[in-house]
Amino acid sequence: MNVADSELVAGILSDAGYKKAESIDSADIIIFNSCTVRQHAEDRVLGRITAEATRKEQNTNILIGLIGCVAQRKGEELLNEIKSLDFVVGTDQYRHLPEIISSCMNSKEHLFADVQNNIENYENIYPVRNKGVNAFVTIMRGCNNFCSYCIVPYVRGRERSRDHKEILFEIEQAGNDGFKDITLLGQNVNSYNDGKYTFPELLKETARVSSIERLRFVTSHPKDISDEVIKVMAAEPKLCEHLHLPMQSGSDRILEKMNRKYTPQKYLNIIHKLRNAMPNIAITTDVMVGFPGETEDDFIQTYNLMKEIRFDYAFMFKYSPREGTAAAEYPDQIQEEIRLARLQKLIDQQERITYEKYQEQIGRRVQVYVEKTSKKSDKELSGRTRDNKIAVFPSDSKLIGTFVDIEIVDATSWTLKGKQIQHT
Numbered sequence: 001m002n003v004a005d006s007e008l009v010a011g012i013l014s015d016a017g018y019k020k021a022e023s024i025d026s027a028d029i030i031i032f033n034s035c036t037v038r039q040h041a042e043d044r045v046l047g048r049i050t051a052e053a054t055r056k057e058q059n060t061n062i063l064i065g066l067i068g069c070v071a072q073r074k075g076e077e078l079l080n081e082i083k084s085l086d087f088v089v090g091t092d093q094y095r096h097l098p099e100i101i102s103s104c105m106n107s108k109e110h111l112f113a114d115v116q117n118n119i120e121n122y123e124n125i126y127p128v129r130n131k132g133v134n135a136f137v138t139i140m141r142g143c144n145n146f147c148s149y150c151i152v153p154y155v156r157g158r159e160r161s162r163d164h165k166e167i168l169f170e171i172e173q174a175g176n177d178g179f180k181d182i183t184l185l186g187q188n189v190n191s192y193n194d195g196k197y198t199f200p201e202l203l204k205e206t207a208r209v210s211s212i213e214r215l216r217f218v219t220s221h222p223k224d225i226s227d228e229v230i231k232v233m234a235a236e237p238k239l240c241e242h243l244h245l246p247m248q249s250g251s252d253r254i255l256e257k258m259n260r261k262y263t264p265q266k267y268l269n270i271i272h273k274l275r276n277a278m279p280n281i282a283i284t285t286d287v288m289v290g291f292p293g294e295t296e297d298d299f300i301q302t303y304n305l306m307k308e309i310r311f312d313y314a315f316m317f318k319y320s321p322r323e324g325t326a327a328a329e330y331p332d333q334i335q336e337e338i339r340l341a342r343l344q345k346l347i348d349q350q351e352r353i354t355y356e357k358y359q360e361q362i363g364r365r366v367q368v369y370v371e372k373t374s375k376k377s378d379k380e381l382s383g384r385t386r387d388n389k390i391a392v393f394p395s396d397s398k399l400i401g402t403f404v405d406i407e408i409v410d411a412t413s414w415t416l417k418g419k420q421i422q423h424t
């Protein structure tokens, strides 16, 4: 979401006449886009800003700004906390960045704008995308779910869906600009509804945009993913065989305390439906350990459910209390050592499963969308399979941006290795 928002901000600033600097050393304005979903992310961005203070000492004309969820959450207080900051702009106020920047330049004032309006959808702004072959297209903003651990609804506001016509136009354009693999984005894409289209309807329509080749979407909420979405995924050839579906916990009791509104059994049923409809689908997830009140038995239920499902990959976290959320006030917080030990146990299991899943790919023939030369060797290319795995194979850089069929000949836990299939 933040990558997409950074590209959106680049679009707003480029319309106002600004140009992206080649590097931080040549920039006159440095803007940090921030995430507050975990304390670690927040600490890192504030540390980075403090570390850049010396640039301002050397050149007093440089402006430093903070945007994103930390800016939204902390607002004006950051200007007092970090003296090198010139402006702080929250998630609904990016349209005002050009005026804010020019005021800071002219008056040397320190400014903030953090009013949340719950309607801003940034229509009619075309993002300036980073170089590459994959593009993110935001279809909705905000969230109404209030999972008890999550700060997002407080900093991103209520759900609002972009007009489907704008979305289709943006996807068509991105495809024409060479981005053939599109990911639809939103905090909870399944509840998309612009008054005319529901999510499965939008999905069907976007999967038929002629200028693109692949379509994905993130993030889905297990309580909202419908049979209709699964049907569209299975039927539309451009929709890729990959779904990211956050599980969070395998304990009924903990899911209820998290306010997730599904049970482990319901989650498992969705997995079965997905695999019945698309036998080769890759499923990835987010899981949290050490949520307040999580007992050893709750944790074992999570561990066992992950063992049963065998995700292709999982993002695993220990619970991080976020001030202002319901769970941060729960009295039964779990000790750090226990959280860490549970997290390590889960990671060890998932690493084994991911390795096995990648080994199972050996011998398969898959299509790769080539993104770049591989980091390890300029004689190898790297790209993504339809089920979102990184694959490398020896070939020539002129294939970057094209679709290539390969046969998988080897695999590590992170990467598939292949050889190009020569079509006769």
Ligand code: SF4
Pocket (backbone or CB within 6 Å): 143, 144, 145, 146, 147, 150, 151, 152, 153, 187, 188, 221
């Ligand atoms: S669905 Fe829950 S976890 Fe996801 S953004 Fe909304 S409140 Fe946060």
